Amino acid sequence: YVPNTDADRRAMLERIGVASVDALFDDIPAYCRNPRLTLPPPLSEMELTRELSRIAARNRSIAETPCFLGAGAYRHFIPSVVDYVIRQGAFATAYTPYQPEISQGTLQSIFEFQSLVCELTGMDVANAGMYDGASALAEACLMAIRITGRERLALLSTVNPSYQRVVRTYAEGHALPVDVMTPDGPALSEKHACLVVQQPNFFGYLEDVEELERRAHAAGALYIVVPEPMSLGMFRPPGEYGADIVVAEGQPLGVPLSFGGPYVGLFATRREHIRQMPGRLVGQTKDVDGRTGYVLTLQTREQHIRRERATSNICTNEQLCALAATVYLCALGKQGLRRVAELCYHKAHYAADRIAALSGYSLPLAGTFFQEFVVRCPRPPREVNAALLERGIIGGLDVSEQIGGGMLVCVTEMNSREEIDWLVDALREIGA
Amino acid sequence: YVPNTDADRRAMLERIGVASVDALFDDIPAYCRNPRLTLPPPLSEMELTRELSRIAARNRSIAETPCFLGAGAYRHFIPSVVDYVIRQGAFATAYTPYQPEISQGTLQSIFEFQSLVCELTGMDVANAGMYDGASALAEACLMAIRITGRERLALLSTVNPSYQRVVRTYAEGHALPVDVMTPDGPALSEKHACLVVQQPNFFGYLEDVEELERRAHAAGALYIVVPEPMSLGMFRPPGEYGADIVVAEGQPLGVPLSFGGPYVGLFATRREHIRQMPGRLVGQTKDVDGRTGYVLTLQTREQHIRRERATSNICTNEQLCALAATVYLCALGKQGLRRVAELCYHKAHYAADRIAALSGYSLPLAGTFFQEFVVRCPRPPREVNAALLERGIIGGLDVSEQIGGGMLVCVTEMNSREEIDWLVDALREIGA
Amino acid sequence: MSDGERRDMGSKLSFDRGRPGRTAVTLPDCDVPLAEMPSPSLLRDDLPLPEMSQPEIVRYFTNLTCLNYSVDTGFYPLGSCTMKYNPKLHEDLARLSGFAQVHPLQPVETVQGALALMHELQGLLAEITGMHAVSLAPAAGAHGELTSILTVRAYLEHRGESRHKVLVPDSAHGTNLATVSTAGFQCLPIASDARGNTDLAALAEALDEDVTALMLTLPNTLGLFDQNIVQIAQMLHEKGAQLYCDGANLNALLAQVKIGDLGFDVVQMNLHKTFSTPHGGGGPGAGPVAVKAHLAPFLPSPVVAQVADGGYVFEEPKSSIGKVGAFHGNFGIMVRAYAYVRSLGAAGLREVSESAVLNANYLLACLRQAYDLPYERRCLHEVVFSGSRQRAKGVHTSDIAKRLIDYGFHPPTVYFPLIVDEALMMEPTETESKETLDAFCEAMLAIAREAEEEPELLRSAPHDASLRRLDEAGAARHPVLRWQREDQA
Amino acid sequence: MSDGERRDMGSKLSFDRGRPGRTAVTLPDCDVPLAEMPSPSLLRDDLPLPEMSQPEIVRYFTNLTCLNYSVDTGFYPLGSCTMKYNPKLHEDLARLSGFAQVHPLQPVETVQGALALMHELQGLLAEITGMHAVSLAPAAGAHGELTSILTVRAYLEHRGESRHKVLVPDSAHGTNLATVSTAGFQCLPIASDARGNTDLAALAEALDEDVTALMLTLPNTLGLFDQNIVQIAQMLHEKGAQLYCDGANLNALLAQVKIGDLGFDVVQMNLHKTFSTPHGGGGPGAGPVAVKAHLAPFLPSPVVAQVADGGYVFEEPKSSIGKVGAFHGNFGIMVRAYAYVRSLGAAGLREVSESAVLNANYLLACLRQAYDLPYERRCLHEVVFSGSRQRAKGVHTSDIAKRLIDYGFHPPTVYFPLIVDEALMMEPTETESKETLDAFCEAMLAIAREAEEEPELLRSAPHDASLRRLDEAGAARHPVLRWQREDQA
Numbered sequence A, B: 001y002v003p004n005t006d007a008d009r010r011a012m013l014e015r016i017g018v019a020s021v022d023a024l025f026d027d028i029p030a031y032c033r034n035p036r037l038t039l040p041p042p043l044s045e046m047e048l049t050r051e052l053s054r055i056a057a058r059n060r061s062i063a064e065t066p067c068f069l070g071a072g073a074y075r076h077f078i079p080s081v082v083d084y085v086i087r088q089g090a091f092a093t094a095y096t097p098y099q100p101e102i103s104q105g106t107l108q109s110i111f112e113f114q115s116l117v118c119e120l121t122g123m124d125v126a127n128a129g130m131y132d133g134a135s136a137l138a139e140a141c142l143m144a145i146r147i148t149g150r151e152r153l154a155l156l157s158t159v160n161p162s163y164q165r166v167v168r169t170y171a172e173g174h175a176l177p178v179d180v181m182t183p184d185g186p187a188l189s190e191k192h193a194c195l196v197v198q199q200p201n202f203f204g205y206l207e208d209v210e211e212l213e214r215r216a217h218a219a220g221a222l223y224i225v226v227p228e229p230m231s232l233g234m235f236r237p238p239g240e241y242g243a244d245i246v247v248a249e250g251q252p253l254g255v256p257l258s259f260g261g262p263y264v265g266l267f268a269t270r271r272e273h274i275r276q277m278p279g280r281l282v283g284q285t286k287d288v289d290g291r292t293g294y295v296l297t298l299q300t301r302e303q304h305i306r307r308e309r310a311t312s313n314i315c316t317n318e319q320l321c322a323l324a325a326t327v328y329l330c331a332l333g334k335q336g337l338r339r340v341a342e343l344c345y346h347k348a349h350y351a352a353d354r355i356a357a358l359s360g361y362s363l364p365l366a367g368t369f370f371q372e373f374v375v376r377c378p379r380p381p382r383e384v385n386a387a388l389l390e391r392g393i394i395g396g397l398d399v400s401e402q403i404g405g406g407m408l409v410c411v412t413e414m415n416s417r418e419e420i421d422w423l424v425d426a427l428r429e430i431g432a
Numbered sequence C, D: 001m002s003d004g005e006r007r008d009m010g011s012k013l014s015f016d017r018g019r020p021g022r023t024a025v026t027l028p029d030c031d032v033p034l035a036e037m038p039s040p041s042l043l044r045d046d047l048p049l050p051e052m053s054q055p056e057i058v059r060y061f062t063n064l065t066c067l068n069y070s071v072d073t074g075f076y077p078l079g080s081c082t083m084k085y086n087p088k089l090h091e092d093l094a095r096l097s098g099f100a101q102v103h104p105l106q107p108v109e110t111v112q113g114a115l116a117l118m119h120e121l122q123g124l125l126a127e128i129t130g131m132h133a134v135s136l137a138p139a140a141g142a143h144g145e146l147t148s149i150l151t152v153r154a155y156l157e158h159r160g161e162s163r164h165k166v167l168v169p170d171s172a173h174g175t176n177l178a179t180v181s182t183a184g185f186q187c188l189p190i191a192s193d194a195r196g197n198t199d200l201a202a203l204a205e206a207l208d209e210d211v212t213a214l215m216l217t218l219p220n221t222l223g224l225f226d227q228n229i230v231q232i233a234q235m236l237h238e239k240g241a242q243l244y245c246d247g248a249n250l251n252a253l254l255a256q257v258k259i260g261d262l263g264f265d266v267v268q269m270n271l272h273k274t275f276s277t278p279h280g281g282g283g284p285g286a287g288p289v290a291v292k293a294h295l296a297p298f299l300p301s302p303v304v305a306q307v308a309d310g311g312y313v314f315e316e317p318k319s320s321i322g323k324v325g326a327f328h329g330n331f332g333i334m335v336r337a338y339a340y341v342r343s344l345g346a347a348g349l350r351e352v353s354e355s356a357v358l359n360a361n362y363l364l365a366c367l368r369q370a371y372d373l374p375y376e377r378r379c380l381h382e383v384v385f386s387g388s389r390q391r392a393k394g395v396h397t398s399d400i401a402k403r404l405i406d407y408g409f410h411p412p413t414v415y416f417p418l419i420v421d422e423a424l425m426m427e428p429t430e431t432e433s434k435e436t437l438d439a440f441c442e443a444m445l446a447i448a449r450e451a452e453e454e455p456e457l458l459r460s461a462p463h464d465a466s467l468r469r470l471d472e473a474g475a476a477r478h479p480v481l482r483w484q485r486e487d488q489a
């Protein structure tokens, strides 16, 4: 991809006034210049295509395999317009929009994203996105610390364990204790900056978010809610039950699974906390001719202006994934998102009912669930999954460490009835 | 894809002043209105994706299968930039560029295409493309009739049989006799409007195009040459050996095989014949402010102006495939195209040498070939191909009707040495 | 790209970009022993192609996209062109490896999916048109016309009849007339009557035993359903002639009426119009032909047939006119059209025609106050106005068209059909919303006012485009049809 | 889109487009019996999302593309951002079903390809940087910085040392300082010397046993190689502190020197800069961290290891700092970066750094007559000028930037690094041609002349853009951060 020819190079060197390109690197200590680099030989486009296709073929694509995994990453149908838009070079090969006159495409679509996240979560303001749901949660916790001036974090035990670990990593730096509490009686004190609740929780079931809200606020803690965004197609948004900060994994909204990334963290809060918010914000404004346009704004929160006093160190985030979510939400729209959520709900319930009716299997948890539920298996879930895989099915996540014999099963609109029945039949066989 | 809602519809009907949409169709005779249409039920995007993926999976993609078929359609590596460009909605969803002020993207790229075809073929002018190589040849023959005022066509027997058939179909309308002649002594008379020569010929070998040129012109016939465009990466272009009209199948230049279409016919000729040329032409011009731009030109040859006296009835052609060829030629460029041609040449010769060394197999034809050659098989090619397919290889084309035991084998840069060796080993086994 | 750059794009072609020695693609080393090269006399000296890097190429073509109007960027009411939305999903589907990476000559057992799709599409199109057999071979509408006329010819010749004339209404598309000539027939124009229908008297007069067929566009290019169709079919058939439908305008009739039920013997369809495959700036398209049973044996080769075991094969119809293209037609386009029909079903197709017709009549209703309507009837999928009222002010239809560009719209088709003075032919299609039509009508009404009050504004339009009023006459007088090296130019 | 429309895009958002009842996507019927719905008190009443048709969506976003400057449309010399060409092929490869349609929690035996790729990429990056272990977990540069600092902290704590300070040069990128705070450390600035290197005296003074690390960008943000690097490493290590490299500028050093050989203990890389993955208008990126052996046990979880049978597994380093993201990092970006390294090989990487540095020095040579050069040295991959000479005429660097827009170029980074007055920081990258650089220099020289002769032209620039000088102060004063329904606004 280097365009300049030898002739170009010679002309340029002459202009610069050096004899060789090598001379430009003279500051590098001689002892370590021009190291031996042992890398595989270069591949032409054709060979590279073959090589990467070969590697990809060593993965089992769930386009061809029925899959019942969720646990923080979900397979949904992505309309072709989404990828069409995000492939456009004008979006994909732009930098962060520092020059608004020539970046309105990106800026306006971030403003759309912020607006859509607000509507979806029922919150006042949203930023342009964080790395993923987990790191967004960690940043939300740090924000709660800043706002409350307190120094302990409280998380429900039913929060995604991965998210808990990320919060701990971030908390480590500030030596913040992280208390994990059970949903039915979180023992909050006036030391806690926040209470973190996932809705539906990691096991797929709805928490009593109103009671938890009362508890959090009674202790003077911020109430941080981590909703699954597709569930917001039918369930009440956190803004309606008093959330102070809402973070979520945006992947289900039009971002491919891609073995775990890139995804995008959603981050929304109440108007009064704007200035404590991490991340990028786009605002609407006018140009000198009075035309409506968009600019990066409130940058005094950000690292490039505020430096060590910034609300976060985040710079590059996940803009193209946010764009995917933007196009996805526009494409599904009011009707479509609700419909997808309902399809997931009905299919998951169909699967749960059928599995619960199998001898040896049961549903250990009670309550309302959305698209995920825990199945207690008659054999260790690890073995059940291995047996499912032999039958060409990727089963649910083994959560037996948390719930005896538990497998966390996820069913979305992508799982046809045929696939579900196939899973049920396989489980019956395996359990027999 | 219908955006209007019921409310929209009602408002529009009111404005129109009719009670129902049905009333707008009143001119249709009552006896046949609202027929019963027995079509499969509608599919959502998700279902449609599944259904078409299922159908596609019933084809054997040669992305996964070594394939040695050519005979007019060739597998070459297509750089990603080609599809990236032709997918752009601004190119793909525009109409024929009748309004130059807002169609410079298409117009300029057609001008590029015309220029590239001229450079490749060595001819003076080229049009914006025809349906495919075969119909381009038929149109070239009709053009020769118009120019010479003669009424017979002459084709070499070594022209692609499919092309011969298409010429016959077109000739039928004008009751033009088509004479098929052998390459070594075409018996042309002053009745013949043209002599058609394919280079390399259908069997992959070079014709003596200079001798044939002398013969054609000696008889006062136009000399029509049908080159394989990739071969022009290394072999002399028809413009250098006296061709009057050059037509070719443009598919090898960046257009996917797609089971036979859409492709694009290349059509070039000498300057003096421009006004007899079929198809669309784009010319360079200036706008009122003196800026360089492009317009459709010499439209008085075309059906929408000249109507029944047009040089052809062609209207919609294959613009997006022409664009693919344009981007492909720009991407490979001077060095790349030659290199691909040479890779095909060397690999084909390697394969031919190795096959010829197998006991029972021989190369019945002598001379210089490019990327295709005929192998005489020890068993009927049909059987050999069936046996190859069992081994996961798609063999060459059965041409035993024309050449006893003949199989037309094509090798391009896409066939790795490993694949070729695999073919050779399989042929050895099958021939034993 | 700044406005200035946008305006200067035209002056730098690929050949002027790049530098000697550049290339955009890396190629593998040769993994076989090199063969002896052919005699130098067979080889070319120079291969004068551009030499650009990949970034340069991407930039060049990406910048060209911003110079193009397209359905993806705005309303495109080009009459007779059915510029409807082209689903992005279908683009992905046509690129599935099992469709895009299949060689046309692969053994039939390795392409059963492709053949099944073609067979099903033949059936779907036969059902939609009420015909008996379908050929998917033609590559575009005009190609389908030629195929149809040759098929009819073969049929008549098979019956021992040699006829020489084809009738074509004066409102017909140019391809109809050109097709007649290309097929070796003589073309006889038939006048339209005051209602925009075929003039029955004129038809009766022209009709004799030497007439092969009448080529009728339905709805015709005025956007009108020929009210005489039943009589016309009867008259034709009485003389032993065939009734041919140019089905380019089928969008108006989907699921409303089957062409075959109206007495037509043959119809060509434009998949790149009615069936939503993208126009591509002028193709590729596909122009399948559907025929009644008596014409089926004469269709071009191949057609797809299902055999006893449920598998599919290519077949050559018994008395086929032969081949019209090298392989089996524009398969990639068939995939898209098939996807379209499967996504809509019968009710969806009906919604298409209803909305297309509703949208056109809405334009008619909104604009008739300002523009002359040559035929006082409701229209079907498109409406043709006349710019005669404006011409009286010294403003031509082409000026109205150019002025629309300033308003951000693609102009309608102009000066066609020929029988309408200063014709403005608008086809909104079903995929446009009422808001878009309202905005367009507002622009058209504003232009009508401008024509009264500031005609110069129109005559010098467009004002707001990268290029303005290109010199088309000059281009034709001194044709520059290709890039040329400085020293050769 | 006409120029007028282009200018008005901003006033109509998705919510203002469309109509109640529209949707762009059809969904399948429910193929299972409906379950009982949850209690209404759990459900939401309203889902106030846009209601657009598919054509409207495509048009909206397609038109937005023409409002964006991008590498695909023009030269983007934004310093510290390495806006190189992003190969289209890599976009296709990342979308292969075996990469894009793989769930992060699939059984390890079903994702051996993905793990193999990650393992190889770990190895390639370790080789390029001369380090011993690599974590691919961080999602961007700043995330890699944080990961690195936490890793260093864990290492020191493991050794029983609790240190509180991190040193950061005054030329550092904002993320460095913010990272230090986010990681819970105190930030101590270190001055640069007159040659643009770290001031050794300042360093010596700041350095004590409470210092955890020095974060050094190499080449630094002045585009200069720190000539004191060997001493710096020695000084740090003597105090038991770690030397951290912000590797965002690695493009300059590829195959020229291994970061590890210079004495660095840890480095983060920006795959979305050096390794050509597209910026996406602000991500996604990936910020892998490479470390010397002593830090390896502290890297975040997971890393990929190869086991005895040749297969691959995820592993948690022995004393890992834990997880920094929900899954295993931005795999899709890793695919592209892996493809990049495989396509170039060692010689290709060297060509990259050579050309990047050559291009930057060419800009330096061409522009130094007109713009002040704060450090009289040759640069590496980028060159920083000062607009001080122009400021004397009342023209600010931001005016120069806006004026460049009129000339069709993306402006350089401005006002950074902070230690350069009116900084203009230009990074051409290796994928730009000499012609492009020449055109850019011509524009910069013209602007320098304009600054002398017509400064007002600059102060009111851009003149040739859809929007001009947006009111950023107003936006911050009265933040409007989301669309609001008329009645709520």
Ligand SMILES: Cc1ncc(COP(=O)(O)O)c(C=O)c1O
Residues within 6 Å of the ligand: B314, B315, B316, C080, C081, C140, C141, C142, C143, C173, C175, C176, C217, C221, C246, C248, C249, C270, C285, C287
């Ligand atoms: C009425 C009519 N018939 C025939 C055609 C020719 O179709 P094609 O351009 O596909 O050859 C057209 C195209 O505009 C048309 O409008």
Ligand SMILES: Cc1ncc(COP(=O)(O)O)c(C=O)c1O
Residues within 6 Å of the ligand: A314, A315, A316, D080, D081, D140, D141, D142, D143, D173, D175, D176, D217, D221, D246, D248, D249, D270, D285, D287
């Ligand atoms: C020198 C330097 N360090 C760190 C970063 C931060 O990288 P990222 O934006 O990926 O978080 C940047 C980004 O511009 C940079 O230029």
